Amino acid sequence: MSTIDSSNNPVLSAAEAGRPLRQIPENRSGSALKKAENRAAYLFLLPWLCGIVLITTLPMLASLYLSFTNYAVIGLPSWVGFDNYVRLFTGDRRFVASIWVTLKFVGFSVPLILIFSLCVAVALNRGLRGLAIYRSLFYVPSLIGASVGIGLLWKEVFGERGVVNYLLSLVGIAGRGWINNPTFALPSVITLNVWTFGASMVIFLAALRQIPDSYYEAASIDGANALQRFRRITLPLITPVIFFNTVLLLIGSFQSFTQAFVVSNGRGGPIDSTLLYSLYLYQQAFQQLQMGYASAMAWILLIAIGLATAVLFWSSRYWVFYGDR
Numbered sequence: 001m002s003t004i005d006s007s008n009n010p011v012l013s014a015a016e017a018g019r020p021l022r023q024i025p026e027n028r029s030g031s032a033l034k035k036a037e038n039r040a041a042y043l044f045l046l047p048w049l050c051g052i053v054l055i056t057t058l059p060m061l062a063s064l065y066l067s068f069t070n071y072a073v074i075g076l077p078s079w080v081g082f083d084n085y086v087r088l089f090t091g092d093r094r095f096v097a098s099i100w101v102t103l104k105f106v107g108f109s110v111p112l113i114l115i116f117s118l119c120v121a122v123a124l125n126r127g128l129r130g131l132a133i134y135r136s137l138f139y140v141p142s143l144i145g146a147s148v149g150i151g152l153l154w155k156e157v158f159g160e161r162g163v164v165n166y167l168l169s170l171v172g173i174a175g176r177g178w179i180n181n182p183t184f185a186l187p188s189v190i191t192l193n194v195w196t197f198g199a200s201m202v203i204f205l206a207a208l209r210q211i212p213d214s215y216y217e218a219a220s221i222d223g224a225n226a227l228q229r230f231r232r233i234t235l236p237l238i239t240p241v242i243f244f245n246t247v248l249l250l251i252g253s254f255q256s257f258t259q260a261f262v263v264s265n266g267r268g269g270p271i272d273s274t275l276l277y278s279l280y281l282y283q284q285a286f287q288q289l290q291m292g293y294a295s296a297m298a299w300i301l302l303i304a305i306g307l308a309t310a311v312l313f314w315s316s317r318y319w320v321f322y323g324d325r
Contacts, residue, residue, distance in 0.1 A: 067295035077292060084296035095297070097272045098280040104186065105276060106253040109193045113249055114242065117197040121204035122234075135202065142198035151262025154192045155179060179263055182273040189274050192259045200245045207241040208234070239320045247312060254305050257282065277301060 067084060069077035088095050124134055144150050157163045158178040165175025178184045211234065219229045235242075257278040260268065268275030268283070281301070285294035 063295045063298055066292050067299050069292045071292040071295075072289045073291055074289075080292070084293050085300075087293070088296060088300065094272060094275065094280060098268075098275045098277045101186065101268075101273065101275050102254065102277040105190060105193070105256065106250065108187075108190050109253045109256075110246065110249045112190070112194045113197045113200055114245060116194060117200035117245070118204050118242075120197070120201050121208055122230075124201075124205055125208040135205065138201050139198035142196040142200075151192070151259055154188070154259070155263050158188045180270055182271045185263070185270060185273045189259050189263055192263075193253070193256060200249065203241055203245055204238065207238045211237050236321050240322060243312070243316050243320045247309060250308060250312065251305055254278075254301065254308070 066077055068079060068081055070080045070083075071077035120138055124131060124138075141150075159165075160175065160177045160180075162175075162178075164178065168175045176184070178188050215233050215237075216229055219233060224232065255278055256276055260274045260276045260279045261282070264270075264274045264279075266279070266283070266287075268279050277297070278301070281294050281297045284290045284297065
């Protein structure tokens with residue numbers, strides 16, 4: 001049998017001599033491992049950090065500076081202080097008109113999208129065959145609804161010789177130029193925005209499928225009808241999802257641009273009836289080359305969205321119900 005030479009093995013030599021074994025400090029090895037993990041984490045976060053600084057933070061700071069200047073792209077910006085903001089609220093009639101048009105657009109679009117998406121989600125949650133197909137069909141418009149192509153198609157649909165007037169002619173109703181009429185131009189744009197309810201519908205459908213069937217079975221045994229079950233069970237349990245969809249739709253509706261731009265050929269007409277705030281901002285920045293003025297408008301929009309979202313979060317304590325309360 002071969003023997004182990006203890007003279008070449010420091011561990012065995014120390015054990016034979018009765019000396020305590022030397023151990024590596026655990027805190028030192030743990031600290032080194034933690035530092036290595038932190039370096040790896042920062043390395044993976046580096047692209048995002050570069051993006052948030054170069055693409056978001058620096059342009060925002062530049063925009064904030066330009067909002068206090070008179071800058072027309074050609075030449076250097078000149079400091080004017082709060083003149084842009086004063087001019088917006090005291091001497092710009094179209095600015096006030098764009099606010100009013102945007103408020104009407106948001107006020108009608110957000111509730112209608114919530115109602116349509118929830119109704120379709122409830123219908124699809126009944127266990128229909130081919131659910132994946134229906135879900136995809138309803139979701140597709142939300143992917144392409146804000147594209148220029150769909151805007152052009154919508155313009156033709158509501159044109160004087162469009163599909164809407166053709167269908168009305170079949171029942172003896174004389175059509176009109178919906179988009180060219182100041183009364184119906186904005187409703188046409190709102191309809192186009194409501195048509196893209198698919199994203200909210202998918203989120204609602206996911207929330208509805210998480211509600212246990214036992215809740216509905218117990219309510220049915222107690223004599224509750226379908227409407228009562230919807231009001232007392234479905235709505236309270238999906239209020240967090242309603243709140244989530246409302247926040248997303250509110251922010252997105254305030255920033256809507258493509259639909260109004262395509263339908264009105266970038267003018268916001270007729271008679272500024274489709275002059276959304278973002279469209280007027282675009283006109284000032286890229287048509288009038290008033291970059292300082294447009295930057296002031298952008299910051300007012302940011303503040304308005306922030307305040308609206310803050311109010312929505314504040315009100316959620318009274319109507320949003322979570323499982324822990």
